[in-house]
Amino acid sequence: MDNEKPEVERNMSAESDLPQPETEVISPAPATERTPKANSSLALRLVVLITFVIAVLACVGSGYLYWQLQLQSQQTSSMATSMQQALQAPENELRQLAQQLQQSQQASANQQTTIEALLQSDQQLQSKIATLAQRHPNHWLAAEAEYLVRIAGRKLWLEKDPQTAVGLLQAADERIAAMQEPSLVPLRKALAQDIANVQDIKTVDIAGTVFTLDGIIGKLDKMPLHQLGQHEQTADENSQQMSDSVSDWKSNLAKTWKALTEDFFTIRKINTDITPLLSPKQEWYLEENIRNKLLQAQLALYQYNALNYRQSITMARKWIQQYYDLEDEHTQEVLQALQALVNLTLDPINVQQFQCSAQLKQLVTYGKLVPATEAEQ
Template identity: 45%
Template structure:
């Protein structure tokens, strides 16, 4: 707002240059409002100058920021230009890898087609090959049953099942293999059958009878003549005679002296007798263990020593002693080990046949 607009009704008279200005003239009443007007004009001028300066500074700042931004963009552009050859090389490598993957994919597709054709061929031959492989597995299991478990019966059954599989093949070229299987089965049938459980139970019965044995000692029957003694009467009046008869009978039997001809064995103490019986039981237990381990020599040695001890220390006329002697004699006649064949004749032939079939399938 200008001065004229703030005071529209007031007129200002400006003195001319020709008129002298009184130096000490008194201030007129109209000169007082001029100072506030000058102050407002100065403030307005200062505001204009500050605004112009601020606009200049702001414009310079924006220009500086724009220059810095342009410089950063130029640096980035230069960096991208430097990276462009490497990116182009990477792009070429990726394209080459894509081509290689496409080639490998084609190879895999071709290989998959070949495998599918082979699978179709295998499926068409699967029944015969499966039966042949099953026969080989049964023969292997028969060998394990025979040599690891010593079970000839189970081995014979497994060999018979393997022969049934070869029979189902209905292949004349397998006749030599079936003949070898028949020989193996016949060899197993000729093996003696061991009743290991029965022998162990019979030895257990001997162990139970050890405590019933009668120790040999001075118990022989000796018939000595006895002097007749008058029996006391039942009449109370004869008490004196009865007392005398009883006294003579007591004194006659108080000390008895008997004679025995021949060699007399020393008696065993109760502790020694207990040790003897425990040693006998141990011999029978070791014989049982030898049956499970098929150790013929150990089995016979323990039974022989037990029989010798019974004969030496126990009464031969006792029924238990006679039973144990006869039972030990029968047990010594039993065999606890069998000579097994070292290998099946059919096993090698069957393994070679299976290997040839597999090689033929792989070649196709």
């Protein structure tokens, strides 16, 4: 082996001694340096990409989480609203029930008050019934007499009917006389005085007078109006007729001359009051005004107002005399009726109250007549 080794070394040395061709030497050192840089750049890019991806995923995840949180928040708020509404509905029902209960309590209190008032009035009624049961049976006659006196007052002061009031007072006196109680003599004296006072009032047939005025109102459309100059024209026509006698030639000549001149102008002498003729419209107004005055007279009769009654009749009569034909029979009848009615006297009712009213009240309340001091207590 040692022999082979020198031989190899000799070959190598021989080859080294031979001239070598010139070749471009490429240094391997740069190649070794470029490979790590490329690897590091790729790794950096990979890291950046991974980081970007992670960031995008993080953003998407955070957005998704935010969206989920918003959905949960909306669901929570809607659930809270629904729960609040669900809780508010029973609260409103409870409030309504409380109000209804309060109203029921108030109604119960009012009913209780009404029941107590009814019980109290019932007790008072029972006591009055017991008192009336202990009284004399003639007490009912006294109550009826008091009622008749009250009706008499209504007839006298509201309806202005003294005749009916006198009849009612006499009927009340009959009820008191039927009781046959000597202690009621003062009451009968008071009733007699009231009857005399009402009888002193001059009574007027109000209903008959009103019917008479209605008849006059019905005749207004039958009366003709006064025609101005009608009688004068008739007299002139009679005076213009010619005579057949020859001795009256002068008067006939004068009448002929007058007839000729009247074709040109006419002169008339009127001694009566000049009143213009009325148109149909004015005639209607005149008739309505007269009717209104007669209706006012009827109202004054019911009110016992003598002044208004007399003024209304006088004005209606004046208009009829001024505008209607006084020779017509309907006009004469109406004027005669108005003349009779204008003299009607209406006395005022001076009786202000009945003297027997206070004593009748005592008789009904206490069952007997009591002194004034005891009645006031």
